[in-house]
Structures are given as C-alpha cells and as structure tokens.
Amino acid sequence: MTEIIIVDNEAKAGEIYARCVADLIARKPDAVLGLATGSSPLTAYKALAATVKAEHIDVSHVRGFALDEYAGLDPAHPESYRSTITRTVVEPLGLTPELVHVPNGNLDTIMDAGCEYDAAIEAAGGVDVQILGIGTDGHIGFNEPGSSLASGTRIKTLTQQTREDNARFFDGDISQVPTHCITQGIGTIMKARHLILLAFGENKAEAIAQTVEGGISALWPASALQLHPHATVIVDDAAASRL
Template sequence: MEVIITSEESIGDLVADDIAALLARKPDAVLGLATGSSPLRIYDALAARVAAGALSFSQARGFTLDEYVGLSSGHPCSYRTVIDADLVSRVDFADGAVRAPDGTAGDLAMEAGSYDRAIAEAGGVDLQILGIGTDGHIAFNEPGSSLASRTRVKTLTEQTRRDNARFFGGDVDAVPRHCLTQGLGTIMEARHIVLVATGKGKAEAVHHLVEGAVSALWPATILQHHPHVTVLVDEAAASRLQLAGYYRYAYANRSAVS
C-alpha cells in the first residue's frame, strides 16, 4: 500500500495522471467509478484533459460501485444520475459504456449476481476509484460486512445516512435505508485500487485503513491484503497516521527505486 500525503488540490491531477497512463497503454481499460465528494477533483481533472484533446475514454468502459434501492435512475440522488453529471456527460465514453447496478430491479439478488458477472465478462476492473466513510466503509460495505462479500443488498447504518443527508437537502429521512453495493470481495478483484480521503473527519478511518488491524469493524482494512493500492490523503485526513513521516519520505524517494 502506497500512502501519498499531499494537498487536496493536487489529488485530482495525480489520479488523473494514473488514469491517463492506463488509457495510453490500454485504451479499452475498465474503470471502477465512485460517487460522492471524494472523487470530484479527479473527475474535474479528467474532464479538463478530454476537453483539451489530451485524453479519450472512447474505448473505455466503467462500472459504478453502488446504488440506492428504490431510487429511479432519473432521481437527482441516484448514483446513476450523479455519475452521469459528475463524469460521463463531461467526457467521451461511448453510449452504454458505463454501467450501474439497478436499485429498482424486481429481483435484487438476481441483479447483484448479474452485476458481478458483467464485471467479470468485461475482463475485470483495471483501476478502481474509492472513497472511505467516517466509519471505514468502502462502497456501501458497512462495518460488519464479510471481507469476502460479493455484490448484494446492504442496510445502511444511521451514521452513513446522516453523512449522506447533505445530498438529500439535509433530510436524513429522505436517505434510503438500503442499497445495492459491490462487495469487498468484488472490489478486491480490481487490479489497481486508488482510495482518496480528505478532511479531518476521515482521519480515524484512514488511520485504521493504513495502520490498523484487518477487521470487519473497519471494512476498508481489507485493502491491506491487496497487492496494488494507492491511498491519497490531505494533511487533515493524514493527521492520525503514526508513520506519516515515513510515508512522506517513501513518496519523496520512490523515483530512486527502479
């Protein structure tokens, strides 16, 4: 796991550099797309490069992490709507190249299995973007989630619903109680995972993610078992890291390693 402590402003371009390098060597790469506040600077940087003619997603495909159960695809808080607004409509993905789980499916278990199969049939995710919740969840894998879980229906914690109420006009009662989410086992199959966290509110979760014991109480800690994870955090999110000095030293000297 590589930990990069940098300014919030620079995170978007650093991740965009990785995605641009991936698309240069593999134009038909499969991207895992997160929603929420954490990846917005990444999407801004990618959109700017596409607008400048420096990058293209025309052959790429994408899969989102999760979706609320019961929200139509046109609902402003549906993650299908959000990812279209934040990224898909701003770059040049082909029509239908980005897929999201269907939280309105009549058989959610069947939809979950179909989603995992679709990712596998696409060749798997080459680069997965993640955020992290204040309680250590990734996607909507809440504390207590099986570390080997697959895409499935989950019940959201009250903490997650409170955290997400800002997207629903501050009304926690408007936040759905259930979601369809990629499982931790599904996420772990991505070849490269890039997790972004900013702000002091994420500091405890980042500490457990990087330096804590692997535990279902902090679901993101499963990433310690992944061979290629990059964690990008600002100073506030890094404030609980005990080895912050080493992470800075390692990053500053990584170019010296062949």
C-alpha cells in the same frame, strides 16, 4: 501493498489520479474504470476530464462500473448514483453512456442483480483502476462495518450514520434517504487491479488510521486494502493526522 501519498490539497490528488488513468487509457483504449460517488473523487474526475481533453485522448471505448446504488430509488432521481455518475463522470469526460454501468437498485430484481453485476465485471476482464472514497466509519462502496471481507455485490442496509451523512443530498431530510442499497462487495472491489482511495479532511483521519495501520477487520471495511497487491491511498495532511 498499500502506498500512502500525502498531498497538500485535493487538486494534487486529482492530478495523480488523472495522470494514472490517462496513461492507462492511452495504453488500453477500452480500459475498465471503477467509479465511485461521494465528494472525494470529484476533483479527480475534473482533473481527468481536463487531461483527456488537453491530450486529445479518445475515451469513446472506455468502460465503467460504479460501486453502488440506492435501492428503490428511481434511477432518474437527481441523487440516484446513476444520475450522479452521469453528471460527474460520463458527461464531463465524454464517455459513451452505454459502456458505463451502475448496479440496478430496482427492488423487484435486486436479489439477482448482484451476481449479474459481478459477472458483467468479470466478462469485461475486470476493473483496471478503481477509485474509492471512504466513509467516516471506514466503509467503502456501501460496505458498512461488519461486511464480509469476501463479499460480492449484494443488497445491504444503510447504517444510521451513513443515512445522516447523506441526508445533505436529500434536502437535509433523513426520511428521504433510502434505507437500503446495492453495493459491490469488498471481495468484488479487491479484484480490481489497482485501487486508489482518496480521503480529505479531519473527519476521515480515524478511518484512514484504521485502514492503513489498524488490524485487518470487517469492523473497518477499508482495512482489507492492506491485503491488496496495489492499493494507493492519497490523503491530505488532515486525513493523515492520525497516522
């Protein structure tokens, strides 16, 4: 079941996410959060940080699993997803760093890393709430068009479009953007108990229309959400403009 919530602005979307996750942590102190990078979730993370502080919610037992990581990029690089999650989630929320996991993009071990990551998520009891952004081509995590809807965590090749979109984080220089990544699969993401996808702006409108109203197809990876028992899509007017 996909529920659509159209909000006036990102701040409202952030409040909805923050309320949902703060209530979860209050009920389940060792809740498992699925974390995403990209600009779309940033306001939601800020809202959650403000809520847990204002309501004195203990987050020291909260666990986290990030969606993806660049392959072959030093985790200490400021644009690695390990660094990004530390800066945007772990530090502002005050999470325990050892409880927050990011896929290992080390090229020497990457072939085994995906299965190990999925096993770790299962051993943690699965993800309670997975936050998602969406690429302009409908990708979630780094599951580019054509990704199997049943896929697990694995190495993938980044499309030219995604590398161009992400060049802004690498001094605008596409040659610095890694060519590969390790990403949770669509099958992995679909196992989370609640998905919350956030999208803002006109450039996401086509991807949102395909996600919500298009046929279910690997050509628009996020369309798999239509099969999820509890998926919430929160969009602003611009991202909803083709619905």
